Amino acid sequence: MKPIQLDSIDTANYDAIIVGSGAGGLLTGLALTAEGKRVLIVEKEDRLGGVWHSYWADGYRVDNGLHVITRVKNGAFARFMRNHLSPPPEFVLHDGWEFRVHDKTGTIPSTIGETLRWPLTNFRGRLGLMKIGAKIKTMKLEEMETYKDISFLEFMQSRGATNQVMLDVMQSAIFMAAGVGIEKASAYESLRTLKDTDKESGKLKSAVKLIMGSDGEYDEGYVIGGMEGLISRVIEAINGDYVLNAPVEYIHSASGVVTGITAAGTKLGHSLIISNIPLWSMNKIVRSDSAETQDFFEQNSKIIPTHGLTVWLGLDKIVIGDRKNRVLVHPNPNRWIVSISSFDPSCAPEGKELVAIAMMTIPGKSTEEQVQIMKGHGLEKYHPGLLEHVEMEHIQTSYATRAQLIPGQTDLDRPGPRTPLKGLYLVGTDTAGSGVGLQQAANSAECVLHALKEDGAI
Numbered sequence: 001m002k003p004i005q006l007d008s009i010d011t012a013n014y015d016a017i018i019v020g021s022g023a024g025g026l027l028t029g030l031a032l033t034a035e036g037k038r039v040l041i042v043e044k045e046d047r048l049g050g051v052w053h054s055y056w057a058d059g060y061r062v063d064n065g066l067h068v069i070t071r072v073k074n075g076a077f078a079r080f081m082r083n084h085l086s087p088p089p090e091f092v093l094h095d096g097w098e099f100r101v102h103d104k105t106g107t108i109p110s111t112i113g114e115t116l117r118w119p120l121t122n123f124r125g126r127l128g129l130m131k132i133g134a135k136i137k138t139m140k141l142e143e144m145e146t147y148k149d150i151s152f153l154e155f156m157q158s159r160g161a162t163n164q165v166m167l168d169v170m171q172s173a174i175f176m177a178a179g180v181g182i183e184k185a186s187a188y189e190s191l192r193t194l195k196d197t198d199k200e201s202g203k204l205k206s207a208v209k210l211i212m213g214s215d216g217e218y219d220e221g222y223v224i225g226g227m228e229g230l231i232s233r234v235i236e237a238i239n240g241d242y243v244l245n246a247p248v249e250y251i252h253s254a255s256g257v258v259t260g261i262t263a264a265g266t267k268l269g270h271s272l273i274i275s276n277i278p279l280w281s282m283n284k285i286v287r288s289d290s291a292e293t294q295d296f297f298e299q300n301s302k303i304i305p306t307h308g309l310t311v312w313l314g315l316d317k318i319v320i321g322d323r324k325n326r327v328l329v330h331p332n333p334n335r336w337i338v339s340i341s342s343f344d345p346s347c348a349p350e351g352k353e354l355v356a357i358a359m360m361t362i363p364g365k366s367t368e369e370q371v372q373i374m375k376g377h378g379l380e381k382y383h384p385g386l387l388e389h390v391e392m393e394h395i396q397t398s399y400a401t402r403a404q405l406i407p408g409q410t411d412l413d414r415p416g417p418r419t420p421l422k423g424l425y426l427v428g429t430d431t432a433g434s435g436v437g438l439q440q441a442a443n444s445a446e447c448v449l450h451a452l453k454e455d456g457a458i
């Protein structure tokens, strides 16, 4: 893909216009390229990638919107890359999860044996966990769907699964995925996260896995060469052009058919537009006389995102030095600690370390107050030396997930790729699709591609 100026665009050169270059927009561009199509990407910022991008901060390379990639073996993102980018990226795997509850640590138990030895709770708690764990692991998607309008806590209470430590550990996992606590998160989405429905298997297979375990159950990782390398490869591989600093003010339509966009005051006509703009602002952008279209975007504008805070610490020596995914469950608040340079050494100068500490934002507190909370509450006790070797500190705040996974905005409630306007499609992590983050972006790009083919739009 090459940059182009707004005033030199001839839209007849493109099979589609993609508005917004987040992961959803870029991956759609990649998929369309594989179909032999040429695209124009129109982006409001001065760079591509949306929240999926990298930059340098005082000698360290920080990735916004990426700490680890989930399901790097068979998840939607890895699958998408294998299908559309040649050669596909390779990933380095993490060394497992470590959940801390005060002085005890444990991983995610994936077999009955591991559950019965789980160090974070007493024997009664372990039995309870075994019972509910077996239920969740063998539950089919159709049953999960019936719980979409209740919270995960309500689901657990209805099953008598009320052991507090177990709930606290689940809370930390769901909090990071859904951006809200278990008292708010939809039970359906929480169950999908815990079961990992991206790899949905039959009841018998699930039961076997429960007893025997399975290799690479939690196959999180990071791309070799870092995110910066991957994003630039994706950008390079897309067939087409991109224009930056071009906020799309309007998407136009006539008689139920999309006709083009206005970007930074310039009108660009086209009959196929794929929008990666967050759904909460689309109602102000789409111009249509049709009540159905207006209602559609009005309804979807109510989607609420989650907000996250990441503190990046550049350390003058290696303090953590491993690829574990650590979650501080207690003391609260839940924090996720990853030594990014242990996955991708190019992020930090030699002999130094880049550590990311992430949490969901705490409403009503300033960023400074939250950073202090992040650095307190057991961080020093359980990671001695971490705060003594800081030579670079960089703070990011951003929406972590474009749609909170709460009742009313689960993937079953979200619109998917189609809109009431012919020729206007949606892509992005708030449109639909299982998984979180890049998995969801890849899923949504696949959905758009299917819809475009099914509708004969490409």
Ligand SMILES: Cc1cc2nc3c(=O)[nH]c(=O)nc-3n(C[C@H](O)[C@H](O)[C@H](O)COP(=O)(O)OP(=O)(O)OC[C@H]3O[C@@H](n4cnc5c(N)ncnc54)[C@H](O)[C@@H]3O)c2cc1C
Pocket (backbone or CB within 6 Å): 019, 020, 021, 022, 023, 024, 025, 042, 043, 044, 045, 048, 049, 050, 051, 052, 064, 065, 066, 067, 068, 069, 070, 246, 247, 248, 249, 276, 277, 278, 308, 309, 310, 396, 398, 399, 400, 401, 402, 427, 428, 429, 430, 436, 437, 438, 439, 441
């Ligand atoms: C701090 C943080 C940590 C994360 N950690 C992980 C992780 O560890 N693993 C993981 O898989 N995922 C993670 N994610 C999530 C993942 O990065 C995002 O979900 C994903 O990149 C979002 O992609 P998207 O396509 O939905 O949207 P976005 O990135 O929101 O892209 C939307 C694009 O549209 C553009 N745009 C908006 N309005 C207009 C307009 N009017 N005109 C033109 N352009 C417009 C925006 O500028 C942007 O480029 C994290 C996110 C954050 C913020």
